[in-house]
Amino acid sequence: MNLAAVTTVAGLEVRQRIRSTRWKWTLAILFLLISVLILGTLYLTVVIADQRYALWAEFLFDYTLGLILFLGLAAAPTMSATSINGDRRDATLALVQATPITSAELTLGKLLGSWLASLALIGVALPYLLWGLFTGPVSILAGVLGIVVTALLLGCYCGLGLGFSALTARPAASAMLTQATVLLLLVGLPIAFGMTVPLLYQDHEVRQARYVYNAGSVRQCDDAPRTKSVVHTERTWWLLLPNPLLVVSDAVASGVDHETIDSVRSAASVPALGQSLARSGPDLADLRCSQLDQSSDFQTIRDLSDRRDKRYIGHNWYLGLLANLVLGALGVWVAVRRLHVPARRLPKGVRVA
Numbered sequence: 001m002n003l004a005a006v007t008t009v010a011g012l013e014v015r016q017r018i019r020s021t022r023w024k025w026t027l028a029i030l031f032l033l034i035s036v037l038i039l040g041t042l043y044l045t046v047v048i049a050d051q052r053y054a055l056w057a058e059f060l061f062d063y064t065l066g067l068i069l070f071l072g073l074a075a076a077p078t079m080s081a082t083s084i085n086g087d088r089r090d091a092t093l094a095l096v097q098a099t100p101i102t103s104a105e106l107t108l109g110k111l112l113g114s115w116l117a118s119l120a121l122i123g124v125a126l127p128y129l130l131w132g133l134f135t136g137p138v139s140i141l142a143g144v145l146g147i148v149v150t151a152l153l154l155g156c157y158c159g160l161g162l163g164f165s166a167l168t169a170r171p172a173a174s175a176m177l178t179q180a181t182v183l184l185l186l187v188g189l190p191i192a193f194g195m196t197v198p199l200l201y202q203d204h205e206v207r208q209a210r211y212v213y214n215a216g217s218v219r220q221c222d223d224a225p226r227t228k229s230v231v232h233t234e235r236t237w238w239l240l241l242p243n244p245l246l247v248v249s250d251a252v253a254s255g256v257d258h259e260t261i262d263s264v265r266s267a268a269s270v271p272a273l274g275q276s277l278a279r280s281g282p283d284l285a286d287l288r289c290s291q292l293d294q295s296s297d298f299q300t301i302r303d304l305s306d307r308r309d310k311r312y313i314g315h316n317w318y319l320g321l322l323a324n325l326v327l328g329a330l331g332v333w334v335a336v337r338r339l340h341v342p343a344r345r346l347p348k349g350v351r352v353a
Contacts, residue, residue, distance in 0.1 A: 001108075005101045009109025013083065014116055023120075030071075031124045038064060038128050061132030061143055062252065062267035064125055069150055069248055072121050073186065076154040077178035080114035080161035082171035084335060089171065103339035107162060107332055114158040119151055137266050142255020146268075149251045149321055153244050156328030157182055163331025166338035185242045185324075193239040193278070200232045204282075209289045221289035234281030240320075242327070246275050247320035254314025269313075276312040283308060 041063065045056040087093035096106060122129070133143040160181060164174040207225045240246055253272035 002101070002105055005105040006109045006112060009096070009101070009106055010112035010116065013110055013113025027120060027124055030121070034064075034067060034125050034128065037067060057132070057135040058137055059267055061129065061136040061138055061146075064128045064132050065146055065150060065248065065252065066245075066267070068121050068125050068129075069153070069244060072118060072150065072154045073157070073182055073244065074179075075121065076114075076118040076157045077161040077182055078175055079118050080110065080158040081165050081175040081178040083110045083114060083162060084165040084339070085169055085174055086165070086171045088169075097339070097341050103336050103341065106339055107335045110335075111155070111159055111162055111332060114161070115155045118154045118158060121154075122147065122151060137256060138252055138268070139255035142252055145254065146248055146252040149317060150248055152321060153247065153324055156324040159328030159335075160331040163334035166335040181327075182244075186244060189239045189243060193233075193236055196236045196239070197231055197233070200235060201229060202232060203227055203229050204284050206284055223289055228282075228284070230282030230284065232281055233278040237275070237278040237281075240275055240278060241316065242320055242323040244320075244324070246271050247317050247324065250275060250314060250317035250320070254317070256313075272313050272316075273310065275316055277309050279312045279316065280309055 038060070042053075042056055045051045046053055084093065087096075097103075129143075129147060133140060136143075138146075157178070161174065161178040164177045164181075165171070168174040168177065204227070205225055206228050207223050209221055209223055249268040249271040252268035253266065256266050256269050
C-alpha cells in the first residue's frame, strides 16, 4: 500500500470540491445556519418561554450533535456517491487509472477525501459542541466519544456511497441509492422493529410479590401467581442496532449516571433508554416476599425494575458502530473490485476513457 498515492488522490478529491463548491461561502452559510438554529432555541427558551439558561445549556450538546448528525446523513453520502461515476463521466477516471496506482489505493484516496470533506460539519459546529460539553450533564469523555462515533459514521456512509458510485453508471442513481440506504437505517429498520411487536406477544405465569391490605388496614405481602402478557422485544432488538441516531445517543448516554438518568436532563438518554428496554425484554423473574424488606413498599420493586431496564445503556453503541463499519467496508470492497484494471465487464453505456 502506497500511502503517498492515497494522500495524493485524497488531496485531489478535496481540491476538486473546493474549486467546484466555493467552499468558503459554503462553510460560512453552514455556520450561519447552525448558529441560527442553536441560538434560536436559546431565544425561545430564555426569552419566549421564560426558562432558565441552565435548562437550555443542559440540552445544548445533545442538540448540536444531533444537528450535525442530521446534516451529515444528508451530506456525507453525497460526498462520495458521485465520486467514481462522476469522474468516469467526465473522462478523468481513466487518466488516474493509467498511472501506477492500484484500485485499492484509488478507492481509499477517494474515501479519505470524501470523509475529510464531510468532517467539515463537525469543524464548523465545534464552538457549540465545546460550549455544550462544558455546560451540560454529559461527561467530557462521553462527549468526545459521541463526536468520534459521529465522525466514524460519516466515514461509513462515505464508503457506502463509493460502492454505489462504482456499481451504477449515473451519478443521480448512486446518490439516490445511497440516500435510500441511509434512510433505511434511520427510519426503515425502526419501523420494521415496530411491525414485529404484534408477533412477539406471549403469556407467562410469574410469581411476583404484591402487598394486600386485610381488615384494619394491616398490610401483608403475598406471593400470588398471575398470568402476564408480555412482548419479547429482546428477540428483534438487533433491528435497532445500525440506527445512527441510537448509536450516537447510546455513546453519549454512557457518560450519564444511570442511577439518576430519569432526573438528568439529557436528550440522549431517552433513545438510549428505549433501546436498553428493547434489549432487556420483559421482566419474568420471580420476586418473592422473602426478597423484600417488610418495611419497604412498591418503591423497592420499582427500583429493581429500573436497574434492570437501564443495564444496557452505554453497551449498544459499539455493536451498532460495528454494523455500520461492515456496511462501509462492503461499499469500499465493491469499489475496489469495480475499479480493477483491466476491467473485465462494464455496464452498458459506460465509457472506458
